Amino acid sequence: MSDTKNFLVGVYEDEDVLLDAIKTVRSGGVKIHEVYSPFPVHGIDDALGYKGSRLTIVAFLFGLLGTSLALTMQLGMMTVDWPMIIGGKDYAPFPSFIPVTFELTVLLASFGMVGTFMVISNLKPWGKAKLLDIRITDDKHIVAVDLGSNTINESAISKLLTDSGASEVNKKTL
Amino acid sequence: MTSESVIREPLVTGGKTVHDVTQDICSRVEQKPAKSWLLAMAVSLATLGVGTIAVAALLWEGIGMWGLNKTVGWAWDITNFVWWVGIGHAGTLISAILLLFRQRWRMSINRAAEAMTIFAVICAAMFPVLHMGRPWLGFYWALPLPNTFGSLWVNFNSPLLWDVFAISTYFSVSLVFWYIGLIPDFATIRDRATNKISAAIYGALSFGWDGAAKTWSRYETVALILAGLATPLVLSVHTIVSFDFATSVIPGWHTTIFPPYFVAGAIFSGFAMVLTLLLITRKVYKLEDYITIQHIELMNIVIIITGSIVGVAYITELFIAWYSGVEAEQYAFFNRALGPYWWAYASMMTCNVISPQLFWFKKIRTNLAATFVLSIVVNIGMWFERFVIIVTSLHRDFLPSSWAMFYPKWADVGVYVFTFGLFFTLFFAFAKFFPVINMAEVKSIIKSTGERK
Numbered sequence: 037m038s039d040t041k042n043f044l045v046g047v048y049e050d051e052d053v054l055l056d057a058i059k060t061v062r063s064g065g066v067k068i069h070e071v072y073s074p075f076p077v078h079g080i081d082d083a084l085g086y087k088g089s090r091l092t093i094v095a096f097l098f099g100l101l102g103t104s105l106a107l108t109m110q111l112g113m114m115t116v117d118w119p120m121i122i123g124g125k126d127y128a129p130f131p132s133f134i135p136v137t138f139e140l141t142v143l144l145a146s147f148g149m150v151g152t153f154m155v156i157s158n159l160k161p162w163g164k165a166k167l168l169d170i171r172i173t174d175d176k177h178i179v180a181v182d183l184g185s186n187t188i189n190e191s192a193i194s195k196l197l198t199d200s201g202a203s204e205v206n207k208k209t210l
Numbered sequence: 211m212t213s214e215s216v217i218r219e220p221l222v223t224g225g226k227t228v229h230d231v232t233q234d235i236c237s238r239v240e241q242k243p244a245k246s247w248l249l250a251m252a253v254s255l256a257t258l259g260v261g262t263i264a265v266a267a268l269l270w271e272g273i274g275m276w277g278l279n280k281t282v283g284w285a286w287d288i289t290n291f292v293w294w295v296g297i298g299h300a301g302t303l304i305s306a307i308l309l310l311f312r313q314r315w316r317m318s319i320n321r322a323a324e325a326m327t328i329f330a331v332i333c334a335a336m337f338p339v340l341h342m343g344r345p346w347l348g349f350y351w352a353l354p355l356p357n358t359f360g361s362l363w364v365n366f367n368s369p370l371l372w373d374v375f376a377i378s379t380y381f382s383v384s385l386v387f388w389y390i391g392l393i394p395d396f397a398t399i400r401d402r403a404t405n406k407i408s409a410a411i412y413g414a415l416s417f418g419w420d421g422a423a424k425t426w427s428r429y430e431t432v433a434l435i436l437a438g439l440a441t442p443l444v445l446s447v448h449t450i451v452s453f454d455f456a457t458s459v460i461p462g463w464h465t466t467i468f469p470p471y472f473v474a475g476a477i478f479s480g481f482a483m484v485l486t487l488l489l490i491t492r493k494v495y496k497l498e499d500y501i502t503i504q505h506i507e508l509m510n511i512v513i514i515i516t517g518s519i520v521g522v523a524y525i526t527e528l529f530i531a532w533y534s535g536v537e538a539e540q541y542a543f544f545n546r547a548l549g550p551y552w553w554a555y556a557s558m559m560t561c562n563v564i565s566p567q568l569f570w571f572k573k574i575r576t577n578l579a580a581t582f583v584l585s586i587v588v589n590i591g592m593w594f595e596r597f598v599i600i601v602t603s604l605h606r607d608f609l610p611s612s613w614a615m616f617y618p619k620w621a622d623v624g625v626y627v628f629t630f631g632l633f634f635t636l637f638f639a640f641a642k643f644f645p646v647i648n649m650a651e652v653k654s655i656i657k658s659t660g661e662r663k
Binding site for chain 2: 050051052070071072073074075076077078080081084086088089091092095099109110113114117118122123125129132133135136138139140142143145146147149150153154156157158159160161162163164165166167170172173174175
């Protein structure tokens with residue numbers, strides 16, 4: 037039973053109350069495990085102290101890979117492997133390469149970034165979601181506090197959650 | 211009433227709560243199909259069936275089944291291809307460009323518009339695939355694979371090959387963009403599922419989504435970057451389609467105005483098709499609180515703008531043909547407007563340039579019946595635009611002895627009918643089994659732009 041954790045779950049109805057609650061709970065010295073919402077809440081990254089995602093860099097690098105692959109492929113086929121004069125153009129007709137290079141850049145950047153997002157966020161077709169509260173895909177936001185990683189006692193955390201506007205506080209084991 | 215500013219109308223009316231959004235959209239997926247849906251699906255499947263006969267005949271006999279001749283070697287096939295690709299421009303435009311411009315009204319229409327885009331691109335792709343005659347050998351003709359059928363590689367100087375890359379990239383990226391948006395909504399349906407089968411299906415489709423703040427944060431980054439990538443992509447696709455004509459030396463095709471003119475026309479026809487479909491969906495699914503008159507008015511404004519750009523492009527083409535002093539060019543345009551295909555040119559001008567100007571009147575652009583009729587008129591006009599560009603430029607060849615007319619045969623009509631059947635079958639299936647409105651996005655604006663009771 038080493039991988040089960042005990043959570044205290046605060047349920048919130050409103051996104052603005054949630055944002056204030058996150059700040060209150062964190063300034064009370066409680067470590068928040070994670071917040072779950074039915075929709076993206078603006079400002080939640082700052083409230084939770086999350087840094088901006090580096091997926092933009094991933095997209096750029098995959099884009100660069102796409103550009104290089106496209107140019108290598110076209111030059112390799114048209115210029116190196118089987119040079120032919122077509123329509124009086126050069127053996128390396130660079131302007132003709134622009135459309136395919138652009139498309140492959142976009143294709144690899146998109147697929148590379150989305151693939152990375154799937155992997156790091158653990159999203160996969162056979163993935164099973166472990167939800168602390170099933171209503172988070174409907175209209176409730178929850179703040180989950182892992183009791184194992186906090187030194188503050190349970191009743192104090194519970195009071196902090198209730199005082200910050202939680203409509204209910206439940207104890208869950210996952 | 212609280213809305214984000216005094217001059218802005220609420221984007222979601224009827225005092226909806228976040229839970230109401232879930233309820234309104236999911237119940238359509240969970241309920242037994244309505245009679246009207248069954249009827250619509252039956253008609254679509256029948257159309258698809260009839261069209262399949264034409265496709266089968268075409269594959270069996272070869273493309274001699276089409277009415278093409280030595281002079282007019284491209285006609286309905288590429289007309290339909292460009293028409294469907296054009297229609298497929300609205301969805302990604304709405305979700306990508308309007309996302310970058312922070313236009314929140316996109317949120318209740320983007321899901322259906324993107325679905326329509328994907329289905330329209332599938333229909334478009336039918337024509338280049340079928341026109342190969344033997345599509346099973348098409349891998350070697352269209353993809354850069356080593357082969358022994360003559361020249362060793364595909365020709366990267368050819369705009370037709372650029373098309374292969376543009377259309378397939380556009381399709382793949384649009385599909386991914388659409389699917390990423392669907393994941394949180396599939397999770398909502400999964401968590402409401404009352405029977406094992408739908409729990410299993412929507413569970414698999416939702417990829418184990420748990421709504422964690424960290425995942426949402428990454429999701430927003432992914433959506434923004436995809437929008438940034440898809441914006442030049444959507445503009446590139448019809449640009450490259452226009453290169454099919456613009457890089458040739460046929461008078462009437464060889465013009466530098468084509469890329470912007472084609473892109474504007476694509477957005478024009480795409481928005482018209484979105485309106486046609488959404489007005490029906492809105493009515494049948496009673497989504498009046500999500501797709502409001504304001505949404506329809508804004509889409510109609512996009513139609514006036516793009517329709518006017520197309521109008522200016524038509525007139526510029528005529529002016530430049532005269533001003534260039536090139537006789538062949540002048541004749542091509544004279545023949546286009548006043549030659550034997552004058553009726554196609556007149557239909558194009560009326561449907562695309564004159565009729566959308568009616569939307570300058572607020573009464574017309576906020577009227578549902580008028581919008582519905584005009585949205586269909588626009589797409590008839592856009593079909594004629596492609597027909598005019600393609601057939602009138604070809605039918606009077608360089609040698610008067612080879613001048614000809616184009617007469618469609620039943621297989622031309624049949625394959626076009628097939629794509630209609632395919633399009634509507636896919637769209638109706640989507641409307642029943644998928645959430646037609648992006649619930650997560652609409653929920654995020656309920657508080658700031660929803661109407662309060």
